[in-house]
Amino acid sequence: MKNLSSLKSPIVKESLDRKAATQLRIAVLSGEIPPGTRITEQFLASQMGLSRGTVRAALHRLVSEGLIVQNIYSNWEVMKLTAEDADELYTLRASLEGLAGRLAARRVDQDSRALLSAAFDNLAEVAKSGSEVDLADADLNLHHTIVEISQNKRLIEHYRQVEGQLRMYIGSVNGLLPTPEAVASSHQPMVDAILAGDETSAEELLIEHSEVYGEKLNRLLLSMEA
Amino acid sequence: MKNLSSLKSPIVKESLDRKAATQLRIAVLSGEIPPGTRITEQFLASQMGLSRGTVRAALHRLVSEGLIVQNIYSNWEVMKLTAEDADELYTLRASLEGLAGRLAARRVDQDSRALLSAAFDNLAEVAKSGSEVDLADADLNLHHTIVEISQNKRLIEHYRQVEGQLRMYIGSVNGLLPTPEAVASSHQPMVDAILAGDETSAEELLIEHSEVYGEKLNRLLLSMEA
DNA sequence: AGATTTTTGATCGTTGACAATCATGCCATG
DNA sequence: CATGGCATGATTGTCAACGATCAAAAATCT
Numbered sequence: 001m002k003n004l005s006s007l008k009s010p011i012v013k014e015s016l017d018r019k020a021a022t023q024l025r026i027a028v029l030s031g032e033i034p035p036g037t038r039i040t041e042q043f044l045a046s047q048m049g050l051s052r053g054t055v056r057a058a059l060h061r062l063v064s065e066g067l068i069v070q071n072i073y074s075n076w077e078v079m080k081l082t083a084e085d086a087d088e089l090y091t092l093r094a095s096l097e098g099l100a101g102r103l104a105a106r107r108v109d110q111d112s113r114a115l116l117s118a119a120f121d122n123l124a125e126v127a128k129s130g131s132e133v134d135l136a137d138a139d140l141n142l143h144h145t146i147v148e149i150s151q152n153k154r155l156i157e158h159y160r161q162v163e164g165q166l167r168m169y170i171g172s173v174n175g176l177l178p179t180p181e182a183v184a185s186s187h188q189p190m191v192d193a194i195l196a197g198d199e200t201s202a203e204e205l206l207i208e209h210s211e212v213y214g215e216k217l218n219r220l221l222l223s224m225e226a
Numbered sequence: 227m228k229n230l231s232s233l234k235s236p237i238v239k240e241s242l243d244r245k246a247a248t249q250l251r252i253a254v255l256s257g258e259i260p261p262g263t264r265i266t267e268q269f270l271a272s273q274m275g276l277s278r279g280t281v282r283a284a285l286h287r288l289v290s291e292g293l294i295v296q297n298i299y300s301n302w303e304v305m306k307l308t309a310e311d312a313d314e315l316y317t318l319r320a321s322l323e324g325l326a327g328r329l330a331a332r333r334v335d336q337d338s339r340a341l342l343s344a345a346f347d348n349l350a351e352v353a354k355s356g357s358e359v360d361l362a363d364a365d366l367n368l369h370h371t372i373v374e375i376s377q378n379k380r381l382i383e384h385y386r387q388v389e390g391q392l393r394m395y396i397g398s399v400n401g402l403l404p405t406p407e408a409v410a411s412s413h414q415p416m417v418d419a420i421l422a423g424d425e426t427s428a429e430e431l432l433i434e435h436s437e438v439y440g441e442k443l444n445r446l447l448l449s450m451e452a
Numbered sequence: 453a454g455a456t457t458t459t460t461g462a463t464c465g466t467t468g469a470c471a472a473t474c475a476t477g478c479c480a481t482g
Numbered sequence: 483c484a485t486g487g488c489a490t491g492a493t494t495g496t497c498a499a500c501g502a503t504c505a506a507a508a509a510t511c512t
Contacts, residue, residue, distance in 0.1 A: 015298060015495065040462065051497045053279060056463090060283065064290040066380075072241060073463055073504040088380045095325040099317070154292075154314045158384055242465065266493065277466045282494090299473040299494055 017057035020048055024058055028067050028078055029164070031171045039068070039076040065164050081168055083221035089169075090214025093162050094207045096155065097143065101202035103150035105194045112149040113195055119145040120184075120191045127180035135177060136170050142187060146194065146206070173220050176213070243283035246274055250284055254293050254304055255390070257397045265294070265302040291390045307394055309447035315395075316440025319388050320433045322381065323369060327428035329376035331420045338375040339421055345371040346410075346417045353406035361403060362396050368413060372420065372432070399446050402439070 024044075027033050044055045059076050062068040069077050108116070123138040130138070140163065147159045170176060177183055190209060193201040250270075253259045270281045285302050288294040295303050334342070349364040356364070366389065373385045396402060403409055416435060419427040 017495085042462080052463090053498090054496060057283075057286070060286060064287075071463095071505090074506080075462065085380075088378045091325070091329070091378060092380050092384065095321055099321040103317070152314045152317060154311075154318050154388075158318065158387075161384075162380075268493080278494090279467095280465060297474090297494095300475075301493065 017054045020050060020055060020058035021061040024062055029167045029171060033078050035078050036080045037078045065161055067164055083218055086169060086217050086221055089165055090210055094210035096159050097210050098203045098207040100147040100150045100155060101206035102199045103152055104146050105197050105199040105202040107151050108149060108194055108197060115145055116191060124184040127184045135180060135183060139183060169217060176217055243280045246276060246280060246284035247287040250288055255393045255397060259304050261304050261306040263304045291387050293390055309444055312395060312443050312447055315391055316436055320436035322385050323436050324429045324433040326373040326376045326381060327432035328425045329378055330372050331423050331425040331428040333377050334375060334420055334423060341371055342417060350410040353410045361406060361409060365409060395443060402443055
């Protein structure tokens with residue numbers, strides 16, 4: 001039979017605790033539940049119309065994503081991120097994205113070229129007219145696309161965890177992104193390198209990009225803590 | 227009161243599902259439960275004398291470690307690893323260990339120097355007299371030590387996940403390690419680089435080391451599948 | 453005021469029940 | 483013989499309630 005590529009990943013089966021986890025994730029990442037907030041199972045259960053057990057399973061999921069910490073026998077708490085955590089996170093991100101860039105440049109083909117270009121065009125578009133939140137979203141989405149193009153499922157999974165925590169920072173810090181024009185143009189070189197299949201350049205550019213943002217975030221956080 | 231150093235780290239608080247997870251992890255990694263095995267919650271619960279809910283929590287943990295896959299509404303299954311997975315895994319490992327090597331060389335101090343030397347000496351010792359299993363253990367332990375020295379908690383956590391899957395391969399494949407003497411001497415350069423604080427060399431050596439093993443494992447797996 | 457005890461409130465873990473879903477074999481149908 | 487429908491058993495998903503366990507606040511005592 002013909003290979004129906006449109007049916008490759010059809011129909012998502014999703015259990016309640018999974019759905020609950022995604023809802024919670026959104027609430028945390030959007031800042032609706034600020035970092036440091038204490039959460040009780042009871043409250044969430046009644047709020048979401050679920051049993052405590054189901055809510056607990058969802059909470060465990062977010063713990064493994066680093067969005068929530070579990071104080072055993074006491075309570076659950078939305079992850080509170082320090083400047084030190086940011087440093088760790090961006091160091092790790094630089095490494096993962098560097099690898100992703102190398103692999104993406106190695107494996108880029110017609111389809112992925114289109115995806116990458118679309119993500120970049122979208123970023124450029126949003127830079128002109130969109131809000132700051134949309135801009136951050138488009139930025140993250142471009143990076144995410146690069147990671148996807150690497151086709152390394154484990155790398156994608158590990159990056160997903162890092163990305164979640166990244167979003168927490170971005171949601172709680174203003175002034176991380178430079179001017180809209182600078183955002184778009186600062187991504188141009190890495191996109192070009194990948195499109196050209198230049199593995200080494202792609203890797204270097206992505207690492208440097210991450211490190212620059214990491215240092216900037218670090219400075220911002222330190223100034224906030226003071 | 228007098229400081230009772232013998233009581234410094236006694237009595238670990240560990241929930242039941244955590245204990246169950248460690249037991250299960252051992253069973254899986256030792257090969258007692260071979261890859262591909264279907265598992266039911268009922269069976270595990272009766273086997274371990276726990277309730278289904280607790281067992282499920284433990285299973286979820288191992289899912290997040292990549293040791294077990296969850297077939298929703300159907301069953302749980304011990305992760306089955308293909309040659310392609312091995313490729314992904316070693317690519318990722320090389321990147322993470324490269325970063326770990328760089329950070330370790332950067333942050334190495336007197337205490338960590340001692341730890342690293344001890345891990346290496348142990349490897350050399352085991353190479354002379356120990357079994358193949360002990361040798362693999364000492365090898366992984368040396369790498370683990372390097373990652374710990376990096377002091378990046380997130381890197382340590384991500385590496386832990388990779389390490390778990392690595393152990394699954396090592397448990398199911400014979401002939402991955404070269405001769406005992408070669409094992410010890412092949413680690414000498416990276417240890418020296420870290421002890422000397424040479425970041426760039428440490429990174430390069432660890433990456434190359436991983437890639438060599440990755441290719442070797444890949445060849446072995448392909449020959450097994452055929 | 454400081455130390456100790458008690459109370460409170462939360463999670464932890466278990467049990468039992470039922471619902472939802474999946475896998476399988478059987479059977480009728482073409 | 484291939485296909486689709488159907489009944490059936492197995493397994494996970496979800497819920498509710500209960501006692502046990504623990505942490506932190508409140509009350510008590512010295």
